Amino acid sequence: MLQDAAELYIWTLVKERNLTTKDQAGFVSNIETLQKAGVTVPYAAKLLELNKARIGFKHYGNLPAPEEARKHHTYVEDFLRSAMLEHFAIKFDDLSLVDLIADAEIKQHLQAAEKQFQLGSFRECVEDLAKAKVTLFGKLNRYVPKVDSCLRDTDRILNRIDGVNNVNSFAYLAEYLGTIRETSLVALLRLPLNDYNFLRTNLPSASKTVGGTWYMNHNRSQYSEAECRRASTCIINLCVRLEQIA
Numbered sequence: 001m002l003q004d005a006a007e008l009y010i011w012t013l014v015k016e017r018n019l020t021t022k023d024q025a026g027f028v029s030n031i032e033t034l035q036k037a038g039v040t041v042p043y044a045a046k047l048l049e050l051n052k053a054r055i056g057f058k059h060y061g062n063l064p065a066p067e068e069a070r071k072h073h074t075y076v077e078d079f080l081r082s083a084m085l086e087h088f089a090i091k092f093d094d095l096s097l098v099d100l101i102a103d104a105e106i107k108q109h110l111q112a113a114e115k116q117f118q119l120g121s122f123r124e125c126v127e128d129l130a131k132a133k134v135t136l137f138g139k140l141n142r143y144v145p146k147v148d149s150c151l152r153d154t155d156r157i158l159n160r161i162d163g164v165n166n167v168n169s170f171a172y173l174a175e176y177l178g179t180i181r182e183t184s185l186v187a188l189l190r191l192p193l194n195d196y197n198f199l200r201t202n203l204p205s206a207s208k209t210v211g212g213t214w215y216m217n218h219n220r221s222q223y224s225e226a227e228c229r230r231a232s233t234c235i236i237n238l239c240v241r242l243e244q245i246a
Helices: 003-014 027-036 044-060 066-088 104-118 122-138 150-164 169-187 194-201 225-245
Strands: 204-210 214-217
Touching: 003 027, 003 044, 003 066, 027 044, 044 066, 066 225, 104 122, 104 225, 122 194, 122 204, 122 214, 122 225, 150 169, 169 194, 169 225, 194 225
Parallel strands: none
Antiparallel strands: 204 214
């Protein structure tokens, strides 16, 4: 995987520089093509060492020792950080999978979640992730219509008429129908079921009024860093999958 990451970058750079090379040209050949064109390839010697290790493992079954694997990991990170800054003026650590999302509204929620994650505010992070998830499935009305938000308001109307408080039967029904809708979409579009189940059980339920106000319903008070990371990855995977289908 480390060698694949470096090779993908090298091939991208060859295309970006509009250099001529064979479609089946190998990793080493593409590095040489760049160097002959005057393009600097940082840590080229380390990349060649990585390639030898890959060949030894893939073709001869020579499994590198753990410390060797960690060394190659460092090689590739050093290469990507230096190369991306030099060739594209982009900081490698500033890259995010969120950049893969085309929908501006969903991306905005995911970017807000990233900021909260960096601050260590995991509760606020999952709330932004929940907003992204609801917005994502709200975009799919052409497949299965979303539950009318007015259904939740029925509780408030009945409470006012009967003078009774805390009757939430229709709110429960709306949430239940929303879950049925999302599950149907997951099956219809063949989305990763494990990703969806994780989001459904680990994120707070979220709803948005017509006026744009968000409401959250948490089933617990604390969330972990690992949960935030996985939830973000799951939503991004779902977004990319849906955008490919669309």
